[in-house]
Amino acid sequence: MDGEFKVTPWEVSGDIDYDLLVEKFGTKRIDQALLDRMAKYGELHPLLKRGVVYSQRDMEWVLDRYDAGERFYLYTGRGPSGHTHLGHLMPWMFTKYLQDTFRAPLYFQLTDDEKFLFNDNLTLKDTRDMAYQNLLDVIALGFDPKITKIMIDTEYIHHLYPLALQVAKRITFSTAKAVFGFDNSTNIGSIFYTSIQAAPCFIGSELAGKNAPCLIPCGIDQDPHFRVTRDIAPVLGYYKPALLHNKMFPGLQGTDKMSSSQPNSTIYTTDPPKLVRKKIMSAFTGGAVSVEEQRKTGGKPEVCSVYKYKFYLFEKDDKALADLYDRCKKGEILCGECKKTLADSIVTFIEDHQVKREAAKDKVEEFMLRD
Amino acid sequence: MDGEFKVTPWEVSGDIDYDLLVEKFGTKRIDQALLDRMAKYGELHPLLKRGVVYSQRDMEWVLDRYDAGERFYLYTGRGPSGHTHLGHLMPWMFTKYLQDTFRAPLYFQLTDDEKFLFNDNLTLKDTRDMAYQNLLDVIALGFDPKITKIMIDTEYIHHLYPLALQVAKRITFSTAKAVFGFDNSTNIGSIFYTSIQAAPCFIGSELAGKNAPCLIPCGIDQDPHFRVTRDIAPVLGYYKPALLHNKMFPGLQGTDKMSSSQPNSTIYTTDPPKLVRKKIMSAFTGGAVSVEEQRKTGGKPEVCSVYKYKFYLFEKDDKALADLYDRCKKGEILCGECKKTLADSIVTFIEDHQVKREAAKDKVEEFMLRD
Numbered sequence: 001m002d003g004e005f006k007v008t009p010w011e012v013s014g015d016i017d018y019d020l021l022v023e024k025f026g027t028k029r030i031d032q033a034l035l036d037r038m039a040k041y042g043e044l045h046p047l048l049k050r051g052v053v054y055s056q057r058d059m060e061w062v063l064d065r066y067d068a069g070e071r072f073y074l075y076t077g078r079g080p081s082g083h084t085h086l087g088h089l090m091p092w093m094f095t096k097y098l099q100d101t102f103r104a105p106l107y108f109q110l111t112d113d114e115k116f117l118f119n120d121n122l123t124l125k126d127t128r129d130m131a132y133q134n135l136l137d138v139i140a141l142g143f144d145p146k147i148t149k150i151m152i153d154t155e156y157i158h159h160l161y162p163l164a165l166q167v168a169k170r171i172t173f174s175t176a177k178a179v180f181g182f183d184n185s186t187n188i189g190s191i192f193y194t195s196i197q198a199a200p201c202f203i204g205s206e207l208a209g210k211n212a213p214c215l216i217p218c219g220i221d222q223d224p225h226f227r228v229t230r231d232i233a234p235v236l237g238y239y240k241p242a243l244l245h246n247k248m249f250p251g252l253q254g255t256d257k258m259s260s261s262q263p264n265s266t267i268y269t270t271d272p273p274k275l276v277r278k279k280i281m282s283a284f285t286g287g288a289v290s291v292e293e294q295r296k297t298g299g300k301p302e303v304c305s306v307y308k309y310k311f312y313l314f315e316k317d318d319k320a321l322a323d324l325y326d327r328c329k330k331g332e333i334l335c336g337e338c339k340k341t342l343a344d345s346i347v348t349f350i351e352d353h354q355v356k357r358e359a360a361k362d363k364v365e366e367f368m369l370r371d
Numbered sequence: 372m373d374g375e376f377k378v379t380p381w382e383v384s385g386d387i388d389y390d391l392l393v394e395k396f397g398t399k400r401i402d403q404a405l406l407d408r409m410a411k412y413g414e415l416h417p418l419l420k421r422g423v424v425y426s427q428r429d430m431e432w433v434l435d436r437y438d439a440g441e442r443f444y445l446y447t448g449r450g451p452s453g454h455t456h457l458g459h460l461m462p463w464m465f466t467k468y469l470q471d472t473f474r475a476p477l478y479f480q481l482t483d484d485e486k487f488l489f490n491d492n493l494t495l496k497d498t499r500d501m502a503y504q505n506l507l508d509v510i511a512l513g514f515d516p517k518i519t520k521i522m523i524d525t526e527y528i529h530h531l532y533p534l535a536l537q538v539a540k541r542i543t544f545s546t547a548k549a550v551f552g553f554d555n556s557t558n559i560g561s562i563f564y565t566s567i568q569a570a571p572c573f574i575g576s577e578l579a580g581k582n583a584p585c586l587i588p589c590g591i592d593q594d595p596h597f598r599v600t601r602d603i604a605p606v607l608g609y610y611k612p613a614l615l616h617n618k619m620f621p622g623l624q625g626t627d628k629m630s631s632s633q634p635n636s637t638i639y640t641t642d643p644p645k646l647v648r649k650k651i652m653s654a655f656t657g658g659a660v661s662v663e664e665q666r667k668t669g670g671k672p673e674v675c676s677v678y679k680y681k682f683y684l685f686e687k688d689d690k691a692l693a694d695l696y697d698r699c700k701k702g703e704i705l706c707g708e709c710k711k712t713l714a715d716s717i718v719t720f721i722e723d724h725q726v727k728r729e730a731a732k733d734k735v736e737e738f739m740l741r742d
Contacts, residue, residue, distance in 0.1 A: 113532070117540055124533055157532045161484070162495055162525050168560030169488050173544070176559050188547050189539030192563030 007221050008181060010118055018054060018220070018247055025223050027055040027245060034059060042101040046316050047094050047246065055220055057230070058242035065213050066102065072213035073204040074098055075241070077109030077197075080130035081119060083268045084137040086346075087249035090313060094246065095217045096141055104215070105147040107369070108138055109200050113153045117189040128154060132364075137269050139360035139367055140353055149369035151203075153196055156369055163202050164195035170232045171195065179224045197222075198229040201241040213239050220245040250308045254284035269357060273347045280306070280343040286328075287335035298331040306335065306342050314345040378592050379552060381489055389425060389591070389618055396594050398426045398616060405430060413472040417687050418465050418617065426591055428601070429613035436584050437473060443584035444575040445469055446612070448480030448568075451501035452490060454639045455508040457717075458620035461684060465617065466588045467512055475586070476518040478740070479509055480571050484524045488560040499525060503735075508640050510731035510738055511724055520740035522574075524567055527740055534573050535566035541603045542566065550595050568593075569600040572612040584610050591616040621679045625655035640728060644718045651677070651714040657699075658706035669702040677706065677713050685716040 005014030007021060022029055034056070035048060047053045062072050076095050078088060099106050112127035119127075131152045138150060153160060176182050176191055205212050216226060223245060230240040251265035267276055286300025286307070301307035307328065315321045327333045376385030378392060393400055405427070406419060418424045433443050447466050449459060470477050483498035490498075502523045509521060524531060547553050547562055576582050587597060594616060601611040622636035638647055657671025657678070672678035678699065686692045698704045 113536055116536055124536060154533050154536075155529070158526070158529045161528045161532065165484055165487060165495060165525075165560055168563070169558050171559045172556050173553070173559060173562060174555040177555070182544070184545040184548070185543050187540050188542045188544060188563050188566065189536055191544060192539070192559050195559065 009222050009224060012219075012221050012248055016248065021220055022055050025055075025220070025227065027057055027220075027223060027243070030054055030056050030059070030244075037063060045094055045097040046318075047090070047312070049318070050311060051247075052090075052312055053094060053217070053244050053246045055245035056243060057223075057226075058240060059215070059244060062213050062215050062242045070213060072102070072104055072215050072242075074104045074106040075109070075200045075204070075214055075216050076106070076218055077111060077200070078134050078138075079111045079115045080127050080134045081115040081122060082130060083270050084134050085266045085268045086309075086313065087251075087266070088134075089137065089141070089269065090249045091217055091219060091246050092138060092141055093313075094244075096143055098215070098217060098244075099143060099147070103147070105204065106143060106149070107200050107203055108135075108143075108148065108150045109197070110134060110150065110152045111193075111197065113157075113189075113196060114193050117187060117193055124154070128152065133270075135364065135367070136357045136360040137353075139363050140269075140356035142356070143367075145363065145366045148367055150367045151200070151369040159203065159206075159369075159371075160196055160199040163199035163206065164192075166236050167198040167229065167232055168192060168195040170235060171228060175228065179228055194225050194228060197225045198232070201226070201229050201233070202236070202238045205238055211237070211239055214241040215244065216241050217244045217246070219248060221248070249312060250305055252279055252283040252305050252309075254303065254305055267346065267350070269350065269353055271350065273351055276347055276350055277343045280309075280346060281339050283339060285335040285339070291334060294334060295331045299328040299333075299335065301325050301328045304328070304335075306338050309342055309346070314342060314349070380593050380595060383592050383619055387619065392591055393426050396426075396591070396598065398428055398591075398594060398614070401425055401427050401430070401615075408434060416465055416468040417689075418461070418683070420689070421682060422618075423461075423683055424465055424588070424615055424617045426616035427614060428594075428597075429611060430586070430615060433584050433586050433613045441584060443473070443475055443586050443613075445475045445477040446480070446571045446575070446585055446587050447477070447589055448482060448571070449505050449509075450482045450486045451498050451505045452486040452493060453501060454641050455505050456637045456639045457680075457684065458637070459505075460508065460512070460640065461620045462588055462590060462617050463509060463512055464684075465615075467514055469586070469588060469615075470514060470518070474518070476575065477514060477520070478571050478574055479506075479514075479519065479521045480568070481506060481521065481523045482564075482568060484528075484560075484567060485564050488558060488564055495525070499523065504641075506735065506738070507728045507731040508724075510734050511640075511727035513727070514738075516734065516737045519738055521738045522571070522740040530574065530577075530740075531567055531570040534570035534577065535563075537607050538569045538600065538603055539563060539566040541606060542599060546599065550599055565596050565599060568596045569603070572597070572600050572604070573607070573609045576609055582608070582610055585612040586615065587612050588615045588617070590619060592619070620683060621676055623650060623654040623676050623680075625674065625676055638717065638721070640721065640724055642721065644722055647718055647721050648714045651680075651717060652710050654710060656706040656709070662705060665705060666702045670699040670704075670706065672696050672699045675699075675706075675709075677709050680713055680717070685713060685720070 005016045007016060035044060038044060066072060074095055076091060095106060098104055110131040112131045115127040116122055116124045135150050182191055201214050204214055226241055226243055233240045251262060253262060253265040264279060267279055283305050286304035288294035288297055310321060376387045378387060406415060409415060437443060445466055447462060466477065469475055481502040483502045486498040487493055487495045506521050553562055572585050575585055597612055597614055604611045622633060624633060624636040635650060638650055654676050657675035659665035659668055681692060
């Protein structure tokens, strides 16, 4: 199965070759020059330093405009097909870093329409309800309500639809087929949908009444939507949206993406702390079959999901992370200990998040984009 | 060209064989039994008697439900690509007869999105502006504001979109291709659009909170949209919409459909009376090359657009119409006289309509479907 993988907005599977994706999608790797430049605006986010946010489109241009005094806005989102898990939180946390660093307004889209159209088993009520569940997690992360606006597609459609029409008129079925892999059996709502995901790229400009740069932090799997949008933007008189792409957050069972379809591989923000701990204690590691063996040969942090969790989110100290790597390789630390420290970190995080998530219920209206 | 014609929601051309359409679309001819039954609810409309409204789906069922005490609502609409002409007014006048006869609520849809998506030369602003122009003509016809609600797609999209999604999820590109003749070069907005035209079939049921029969009076060219909608309705738990189809209103130059692309063939409700008269005086008739010739051989009312106008709308008296036909055939009446009486009728109608159209400007809000 080596080398076989699939990355589309609706399916991520296999061993992802992220370098190949950059080539295939025609994006640009984030290089040292860009990292050095970004470090000037504030301390670099660990996800940038560690190459989890690793690919981009037009980020230099966004910074040029910013330096020239032109404020950009952020746009990201979520397809509400189920409860929020850590894999969703990661890019949102990164988005918050961008908001804090650049004082950038954020438009956050919840695509209840998409998840309804693309999932046979979900009703529109399911995805709408889940959109409300998910936005609590967004709010809980501490975005600034003065410059953060959340939209649920079916509730904000009167603003999105006219923009979506402008986009849709310029995309042929040929293009949609080539980019998204649609065929004759695809439903006509799914075919149209990319226009709705494109619309918020321009909503900041529309509401401001003047053209404003838009920066989209998102998973690399979402790039196809914006590749198409970028082709059309100039025709519509808008700037092309810029992007920062992150790799997929790993699953607890050693797979490349934390996925809702494997509950044990996934930590939901709504999981009781006990369950969180249980899931981590049964995570896939790079450990050997026995303690003796591991003391002798060492672990394999490069394939270990516990190590990956620390690398992605839960060990911000670079030195501590490097130490852990070395000690694991040398067999100085066993998987049990390592799982326990990760479980402690995540449980602490989740308990705090759940308090904030509860408090978010009173703040929903403050964050919703209405009129 | 005999026998070559095309009838789709976006193109009507050639010599239309209306009998063949019934067969091709799988509709039912309105037969004498149905006419007799409809006559019991009130005097038959001339368009029914004369076979202009000639085809149907499930009309007997609508009357069965009505007889059982279940009220149906009406749904029709207009694609606002230009000013309203007589060809548009005809089915609306018929719709008013249905409203008056059955006290049926009417939902009237203005598809500004459709006309934008299907016309390269129209902006969304163009079609939205034209929607407002067109709805003045609807109001001017005297519909009851208490039971008549007008919706412009882009303004009422927050109610239409969730219904459209339900429809869109159940239509594959295969089906859309087969029914509407789409191909790889069709834009993805056009592909999705039929879902938006389907949505009002269910809006009456949605707003009432219970299933209600829907009857759509419309041109036979619009049937494909509703053929698809009817297939899906039961899956969504709604009644299949019923239909009454009219033939196309003829052009003044002898063609089968009054078309905005031939301005001289078309009488707009906004035309100054002088221009209306001029257009009619230069209409295509079945007349001979000279007065002498016509006195001798007679005219050809069966191909004469002046006769057709009287037949379709402007001579309601069956006996007077039959007389005219006979006298024309015998060469007793010349085209000039005939044009003059038609011009008098239409100018009288248009002058009156324009006064009501002006007054309609103050009634717009009363008719708009909002919230």
